[in-house]
Amino acid sequence: MNDELWRTSSNPNSHPYLPHRLMADLDKHRPFVTVILAMSLDGKIADINRNPARFGSAEDKAHLEKQIARSDGVLFGAGTLRAYGTTLRVIQPSLLQERQHQGKPLQPVQIVCSRSALLDPNYPFFRQPVPHWLLTTHRGAQRWQTFPGFEKILVAETATEEIDWQAAFQQLTTLGLKQLAVLGGGELVASLLANGFIDEFWITICPLVLGGKSAPTLVEGLGFLEALAPRLQLLELQTQSDEVFLHYRVVRE
Numbered sequence: 001m002n003d004e005l006w007r008t009s010s011n012p013n014s015h016p017y018l019p020h021r022l023m024a025d026l027d028k029h030r031p032f033v034t035v036i037l038a039m040s041l042d043g044k045i046a047d048i049n050r051n052p053a054r055f056g057s058a059e060d061k062a063h064l065e066k067q068i069a070r071s072d073g074v075l076f077g078a079g080t081l082r083a084y085g086t087t088l089r090v091i092q093p094s095l096l097q098e099r100q101h102q103g104k105p106l107q108p109v110q111i112v113c114s115r116s117a118l119l120d121p122n123y124p125f126f127r128q129p130v131p132h133w134l135l136t137t138h139r140g141a142q143r144w145q146t147f148p149g150f151e152k153i154l155v156a157e158t159a160t161e162e163i164d165w166q167a168a169f170q171q172l173t174t175l176g177l178k179q180l181a182v183l184g185g186g187e188l189v190a191s192l193l194a195n196g197f198i199d200e201f202w203i204t205i206c207p208l209v210l211g212g213k214s215a216p217t218l219v220e221g222l223g224f225l226e227a228l229a230p231r232l233q234l235l236e237l238q239t240q241s242d243e244v245f246l247h248y249r250v251v252r253e
Contacts (some may be wrong), residue, residue: 024182030169031180033075033197035189036067038204039218045184049210052083059240062185062206064088067202069095071108071181073172074137077112085123088183089130109177112150113188114161117143135168137161143187165195190221193230193250200249201232209241 038056039045043204044055056064069090070076076087087110090096096106107130112119117140126132126149134140134150139156144150158166172180182189182198192198224230238249 029173030197031072031172032199033096033180033182033192034071034200034202035066035182035192035198036064036202037184037189037218038064038206040206040208040210040222042209042211043217044212044215045186045211045218046083046211046216048215050079050083050216055208056204057206057241057243058245060206060245061088062092063094063202063204063245065090066247068108068181069099070179071179072104073109073111073133073179074181074183075111075113075188076183077185078112078116078119079185080124080183081112081119085090086125086128087130089128094149104114105131107131108154108181109134111154111172113163114140115161119149122148122155135163137163163191165192165197171196185216186216186220190219193219194221194224198230198250200235202248203248205244205246 017132019025023222037045038053038060039056068088069092074087081087090099106145109131110125110128113135115137117134117136131152132150133152133154134144135154135156136144137156139161141153141155144153154171154188156164156171158164182192189198227247231251232248233251234246234248236245
């Protein structure tokens with residue numbers, strides 16, 4: 001491991017050290033992106049019915065909240081919102097106090113990513129006391145012109161009506177978001193990974209096996225050939241009870 005760039009910790013709730021030079025260079029282009037997900041031993045992030053994944057322990061939930069508290073924004077796909085109907089807020093007093101000391105809002109921005117923006121405005125998410133943003137296409141933005149659910153709508157679209165991640169991250173950087181936490185689902189992770197916009201993973205391996213071809217995995221999409229697959233470097237490994245916390249960074253060429 002290159003100790004000049006990275007430092008490990010025995011605490012699974014710690015955060016990697018980034019020297020000011022590296023972080024400054026990154027801030028000019030886009031936010032630093034961390035994927036934070038729990039999965040079964042066989043790599044599934046939900047069961048075959050795509051029910052909300054609640055198999056993580058209380059320790060895993062606390063770990064997730066700490067990672068969210070360190071972020072400026074939380075990014076998740078429409079499928080994740082449909083499954084849960086809500087998002088995870090920062091509620092621990094010590095974490096809220098830490099955000100205050102850092103001059104941050106009490107809650108990070110919650111960003112729903114959806115090309116179509118076909119979302120139910122009655123989701124409890126829209127009543128949660130968090131900033132609600134939407135990242136979508138022009139077609140998706142038009143659907144929410146008459147609904148007050150989102151305080152900010154960002155449009156970043158390619159010629160094929162996909163999300164333009166380069167343009168999207170430029171907007172997020174301009175709006176002051178330096179660190180993003182990505183909470184799924186697998187299609188969103190796959191898209192970000194294919195475009196080179198993921199910097200690290202925090203993965204919790206939970207003690208169950210879900211199986212099933214239709215059960216969603218950590219990374220969906222078209223997949224990667226072995227020769228072209230993104231490579232990772234293990235930064236930390238920690239166990240708590242029957243769970244394993246893995247912290248990887250994406251290796252850049």
